[in-house]
Amino acid sequence: MKVLVNAPFQVNGQLQEAIDEKVGKLKTYFDRIVEAEIFLKVGENRHRHREQIVEIRLNVPGTTLFAEDRSDIMEKALAGATEKARRQLMKYKKQISGNH
Secondary structure (H helix, E strand, O other): OOOEEEEEOOOOOOHHHHHHHHHHHHHOOOOOOOEEEEHHHHHHHHOOOEEEEEEEEEOOEEEEEEEEEEEOHHHHHHHHHHHHHHHHHHHHHHHHHHHH
């Protein structure tokens, strides 16, 4: 699986490790992920914090899955987005295996 990270800022080592770990775990739920594209964004100021946004686009055979989460901490948004992606992968895997 190819992992691409897009961000309007320099991604530090700690955040990159978290991305590699969390996104890498998705492969254990569905091993046919072709590519994972991670978009890191900084949103508007909310309650004295800038909103951190993580979007994940997973290219799997036959479709593209998309998950997004927002938080005041980038790692927390990453965890939420990967959990949403995991649920979508499980649903997709069940859907395609049920058709055979």
